[in-house]
Amino acid sequence: MAKRGEIKLLGTAASxxxxxxxxxxxxxSIEYEFIEENLACKSELLLTSNPVYKxxxxxxxxxxxxxxxxxxxxxxxxxxxxxxxxxLPSVPVDRADNRFWANYVDNKYFPLYEELRQTPGKExxxxxxxxxxxxxxxxxxxxxxxxxGKAYFGGDDLGYLDVVLGCFIAWIExxxxxxxxxxxxxxxxxxLAKWAERIxxxxxxxxxxxGNETLMNFYLMLQIHKPPRAT
Amino acid sequence: xGGSETVLLDFWPSMFGMRVxxxxxxxxxxxxxxxxxxxxxxxxxLEMNPIHKxxxxxxxxxxxVLESGIxxxxxxxxxxxxxxxxxxxxxxxxxxxFWADYVDKKVYDxxxxxxxxxxxxxxxxxxxxxxxxxxxxxxxxxxxYFMGESFGYADIALVPFYCWFYTYETLGNFSIEKECPKxxxxxxxxxxxxxxxxxxxxxHKLYEAFLEMKKKFGL
Numbered sequence: 001m002a003k004r005g006e007i008k009l010l011g012t013a014a015s016x017x018x019x020x021x022x023x024x025x026x027x028x029s030i031e032y033e034f035i036e037e038n039l040a041c042k043s044e045l046l047l048t049s050n051p052v053y054k055x056x057x058x059x060x061x062x063x064x065x066x067x068x069x070x071x072x073x074x075x076x077x078x079x080x081x082x083x084x085x086x087x088l089p090s091v092p093v094d095r096a097d098n099r100f101w102a103n104y105v106d107n108k109y110f111p112l113y114e115e116l117r118q119t120p121g122k123e124x125x126x127x128x129x130x131x132x133x134x135x136x137x138x139x140x141x142x143x144x145x146x147x148x149g150k151a152y153f154g155g156d157d158l159g160y161l162d163v164v165l166g167c168f169i170a171w172i173e174x175x176x177x178x179x180x181x182x183x184x185x186x187x188x189x190x191x192l193a194k195w196a197e198r199i200x201x202x203x204x205x206x207x208x209x210x211g212n213e214t215l216m217n218f219y220l221m222l223q224i225h226k227p228p229r230a231t
Numbered sequence: 232x233g234g235s236e237t238v239l240l241d242f243w244p245s246m247f248g249m250r251v252x253x254x255x256x257x258x259x260x261x262x263x264x265x266x267x268x269x270x271x272x273x274x275x276x277l278e279m280n281p282i283h284k285x286x287x288x289x290x291x292x293x294x295x296v297l298e299s300g301i302x303x304x305x306x307x308x309x310x311x312x313x314x315x316x317x318x319x320x321x322x323x324x325x326x327x328x329f330w331a332d333y334v335d336k337k338v339y340d341x342x343x344x345x346x347x348x349x350x351x352x353x354x355x356x357x358x359x360x361x362x363x364x365x366x367x368x369x370x371x372x373x374x375x376y377f378m379g380e381s382f383g384y385a386d387i388a389l390v391p392f393y394c395w396f397y398t399y400e401t402l403g404n405f406s407i408e409k410e411c412p413k414x415x416x417x418x419x420x421x422x423x424x425x426x427x428x429x430x431x432x433x434x435h436k437l438y439e440a441f442l443e444m445k446k447k448f449g450l
Contacts, residue, residue, distance in 0.1 A: 052333065052366065064322055072328045079321035092308035093294055099301045104282065138282065 007032040008060040010046060012039060014210050014218035016110075017070040018057040020167035022208035024074045027085040027158060040221055071102055074163065088160045101142055102164045109135040110168055113175045113183075117222065120231040129181045133188060139165065140189040147191070151198055158202070166199040174215045237262035240276050240288040242269055244437055244444075246339070247299040248287040249391035249430050254303045256426035257382075258310040270448070300331055303387055316383045327378050330370060331388035337363045338392055345403045346441075347450070357403050361410045368414040375420060382424060386417075390427055393418040397434035398441050 009025070009032050011018030025032050037046055037056050049058045049066040059067045059076070067073050078087040088095050112135060116128045146153040146161060153161035173196075176183045184193045199205060210218075239255070239262050241248035255262055267276055267286050279288045279295035289296040289305065296305045307316040318324045341363050344356035367389060371377055377385035396407050408415040421427045444450065 061322070067322075067325050067329070069329055069332055072325050072332065075328065076321055076325040079324065092305050093291070093296065095308065096296045096301050096305040099304070100297050103298055103301070 006062050010035045010058040011056040012037050014214045016167040019208050020070045021057045021073050023163045024077050026204045028081050098160045105165050118228045132183050136189045140192045143191050169196050170209050238290040240265050240286050242267050242286050246391035250299045250387050251287045251302050252430040253387050253426045254306040257314045318378050327384045330385040334388040345399050364411045368411045371417050390421045394431040394434050398438045
């Protein structure tokens with residue numbers, strides 16, 4: 001078990017990539033100190049601890065140099081503390097399958113939501129919403145395969161993909177409301193819709209899921225610092 | 232293990248495919264190599280990778296493993312008795328993953344701009360590419376390989392780009408060795424390993440093939 005003060009997480013409550021790490025820390029009962037970062041005015045700590053990307057999350061463990069990139073961080077935590085709530089499965093082909101879908105979520109699926117925010121014009125937005133739903137349907141199929149009738153991607157309890165996709169639930173719902181559609185449609189993706197509710201109410205996760213006010217503040221900051229493209 | 236249990240769907244000039252070939256060679260795994268025609272994708276490729284329809288695809292015991300970085304980790308975890316590709320310490324392992332991920336995020340896209348753009352835009356692309364290589368060169372530092380004494384995951388992620396340097400240099404009219412001599416020294420060190428030298432195609436042959444592809448696909 002990590003001793004109090006040994007693990008520090010630099011981030012912001014609104015970032016799903018930070019929430020992802022918080023999910024794993026909570027599931028593994030790892031105590032940590034949360035250092036709030038202001039992305040509108042990046043701190044010296046962030047710029048020196050992640051000079052390559054200047055992004056959060058950044059994990060500090062004791063006096064070791066910092067670890068960056070949320071997926072790298074969660075695998076590190078899983079290997080550092082494998083005996084408490086194992087996140088990735090142990091069989092190589094299952095690990096590869098899980099990593100493949102994490103890659104899909106991070107490189108193909110979630111970027112669509114940012115694309116939706118940045119795209120002007122109703123027609124173009126509709127086209128992106130369509131792509132999002134197609135992606136959700138693929139994730140529904142993945143959920144069916146991984147869950148095998150159980151409640152989570154990880155089976156009876158939360159696993160890697162529950163954390164990797166679950167961290168986006170708040171933003172997915174926020175974006176759905178703003179753009180008047182349902183990314184986890186109850187007809188096309190019924191299992192995902194129910195799974196999302198379970199994630200929202202899970203004891204270990206709900207404390208790290210940002211509320212609407214936090215999301216709105218972050219959204220307004222994005223609208224200023226990374227405004228939507230002109231028509 | 233028999234060759235038919237392990238099949239690799241690949242395309243010989245692909246740096247991503249080369250990563251997998253290097254990893255398989257490091258482990259001494261016998262496999263069947265199936266060259267793919269990317270202009271006319273096979274039903275096997277489309278069946279094994281329906282979402283992305285891309286190579287490389289490793290088929291092991293009938294199951295597909297996708298994405299080169301994921302495949303290399305799978306190879307390391309499956310054939311674990313020989314030549315470990317990942318460091319043993321979880322912290323160093325995290326750093327190896329970070330740097331392999333950096334190569335994935337930065338190198339390919341930056342290299343593409345060199346041969347796709349002209350004039351001022353190409354000059355900017357070359358500068359950006361060199362900056363990225365300098366970051367990687369800085370990370371290797373005085374060590375023989377990315378993570379220290381052993382050739383591994385992060386080296387495998389980057390070294391296949393080495394055989395493409397001649398193409399970038401010719402099309403961009405610049406010298407990578409002049410800008411990043413230590414990186415080239417690292418690459419030559421990697422090339423002393425059979426798994427690398429027998430996998431990477433000849434740079435000039437690659438350049439000729441690239442010009443053919445450019446003409447054929449109107450790139």
